[in-house]
Amino acid sequence: MNRAPLMETERLRLEPLGHEHAEAITPVIGHPLISDTTSSIPHPYTVADAHWFADHVADESRHERVWVMLRKDTGTLVGGCGLVVDDERREAELGYWVGVDHWGNGYATEGGVAALGDAFGGMALDRVHACFYLRNPSSGRVLVKLGMTPCDPGSCADFLEKNGVREPIQRLDIARDRWRQAQANAPG
Numbered sequence: 001m002n003r004a005p006l007m008e009t010e011r012l013r014l015e016p017l018g019h020e021h022a023e024a025i026t027p028v029i030g031h032p033l034i035s036d037t038t039s040s041i042p043h044p045y046t047v048a049d050a051h052w053f054a055d056h057v058a059d060e061s062r063h064e065r066v067w068v069m070l071r072k073d074t075g076t077l078v079g080g081c082g083l084v085v086d087d088e089r090r091e092a093e094l095g096y097w098v099g100v101d102h103w104g105n106g107y108a109t110e111g112g113v114a115a116l117g118d119a120f121g122g123m124a125l126d127r128v129h130a131c132f133y134l135r136n137p138s139s140g141r142v143l144v145k146l147g148m149t150p151c152d153p154g155s156c157a158d159f160l161e162k163n164g165v166r167e168p169i170q171r172l173d174i175a176r177d178r179w180r181q182a183q184a185n186a187p188g
């Protein structure tokens with residue numbers, strides 16, 4: 001799989017995660033509230049963890065694309081998003097995190113729109129899904145704003161184990177055709 005492309009949205013520049021971002025992402029992704037509602041981000045989080053993350057993403061056999069999201073006007077790193085690609089199924093799982101100081105500004109949604117554009121446009125995948133803990137409704141709202149809808153009940157797991165605790169989750173997804181339709185109907 002090719003390396004993640006550099007992407008731009010109205011307010012954000014999405015750079016493929018690399019070692020050059022390790023110092024900047026550490027305090028942002030390292031906030032305990034980021035680890036709390038994600039399945040694999042540790043806390044505490046060190047610069048060494050960020051370098052490990054960059055190595056992990058660079059390992060092409062893992063088929064992951066991760067971007068850091070920077071404000072175009074100030075260069076401030078506001079968060080990150082990524083896709084874990086299943087080539088055989090032509091699917092990806094979407095994930096994202098935004099620094100707590102930047103919540104509520106639409107950045108997760110804006111980054112998610114770009115990631116879906118890469119998944120369906122660039123990589124021509126068939127489907128993208130994402131899961132969120134029910135106690136994290138803002139993430140559920142982001143997925144709805146991205147055009148995702150809940151998977152059929154019974155077709156996917158509705159719990160994830162985190163720190164030894166089974167936590168209720170919801171899985172949503174969007175197929176390429178639905179994404180295309182939404183693009184066609186989008187204003188402008």
Ligand SMILES: CC(C)(COP(=O)(O)OP(=O)(O)OC[C@H]1O[C@@H](n2cnc3c(N)ncnc32)[C@H](O)[C@@H]1OP(=O)(O)O)[C@@H](O)C(=O)NCCC(=O)NCCS
Pocket residue numbers: 033034035037038095096097098099102103104105106107108109110131132133136137138139141142
């Ligand atoms: C979830 C997260 C990514 C959202 O980032 P963000 O940039 O604030 O998201 P956006 O601004 O694009 O959208 C947030 C939406 O949630 C809504 N929201 C906020 N708190 C909410 C709540 N308690 N209940 C319902 N909706 C809520 C906001 O109003 C907004 O919707 P709107 O645009 O319709 O008003 C961010 O909180 C985060 O990084 N959390 C920690 C990591 C994480 O949970 N990642 C996702 C794992 S699935």
